[in-house]
Amino acid sequence: MSPTATASLRKESDVASDLLANDLRALRKSRGLTLAEIALKLGRSVGWVSQVERGLSTPSIGDLREFAALFGVPISLFFAHEAPVEAERGVVVRSGRRRTLGSSESGLVEELLSPDLGGSFEMLRSIFAPGAGMAKPVTRPTEEAGYVVSGGFDIEIDGTWHSLGEGDSFRFDHKPFRWRNPGTAPAVVIWVVSPPVY
Known part of the structure; x- marks a missing residue:
C-alpha cells in the first residue's frame, strides 16, 4: 500500500474515532451523567472514559456493548460512522x-x-x-x-x-x-x- 493510501486510511480512522467520541460524550451529557458516574457504572477509570470521549482511546466491541446498554441505544449506532467530506462534516x-x-x-x-x-x-x-x-x-x-x-x-x-x-x-x-x-x-x-x- 502506498504511503498516500496509508495516510488516507489513517485520516478516515481518525475521523471515525472523533465521531464516535463526540457521540459518546453527547449521549452522556444528554442523560446528565458525569465522567465519574459513567466510570463507576462501567467499572472503568475516569481517565479511561475521558480518553474515549476525547478520541485518545478506542473502546473494544465489548466496551461499546456496555456503553449501548448503559445509554439504552442500539449498538449499531456506534458502527455506521463513514467519514464525510471534510467541508460537510x-x-x-x-x-x-x-x-x-x-x-x-x-x-x-x-x-x-x-x-x-x-x-x-x-x-x-x-x-x-x-x-x-x-x-x-x-x-x-x-x-x-x-x-x-x-x-x-x-x-x-x-x-x-x-x-x-x-x-x-x-x-x-x-x-x-x-x-x-x-x-x-x-x-x-x-x-x-x-x-x-x-
Whole structure:
C-alpha cells in the first residue's frame, strides 16, 4: 500500500474515532451523567472514559456493548460512522450515509438525519411497519415533534389517540406517548427530539 493510501486510511480512522467520541460524550451529557458516574457504572477509570470521549482511546466491541446498554441505544449506532467530506462534516448528511437504527423485526427503523448527536436536538426519519405498534406508553425527558411524510400513523399523547395522515404533524413535551401504524403500508415520519436521545 502506498504511503498516500496509508495516510488516507489513517485520516478516515481518525475521523471515525472523533465521531464516535463526540457521540459518546453527547449521549452522556444528554442523560446528565458525569465522567465519574459513567466510570463507576462501567467499572472503568475516569481517565479511561475521558480518553474515549476525547478520541485518545478506542473502546473494544465489548466496551461499546456496555456503553449501548448503559445509554439504552442500539449498538449499531456506534458502527455506521463513514467519514464525510471534510467541508460537510458536522453539517451535511448525504442520503447514502445515514446511520440506521432499529430493525424490521421491531417494526420501527430509524435513520439519523442529524450529522451527529451533538447539539440541542436530533432529527430522525422513522419508518413504521404496517401493523406495528408500541405496547405501553413511555415518557422521555424531551420535547418531540413529527411530520407524517406518508402513510397512516396513530399517536397517543398523554392518554389521547390522534390519527394522522400525510402532511399532518404533532408536538409534545415531557408527556407519555405511544404509536401504532394501523395501515397496510409503511408510515414515514420525520421526528425531531430535543435533547437527543440516541
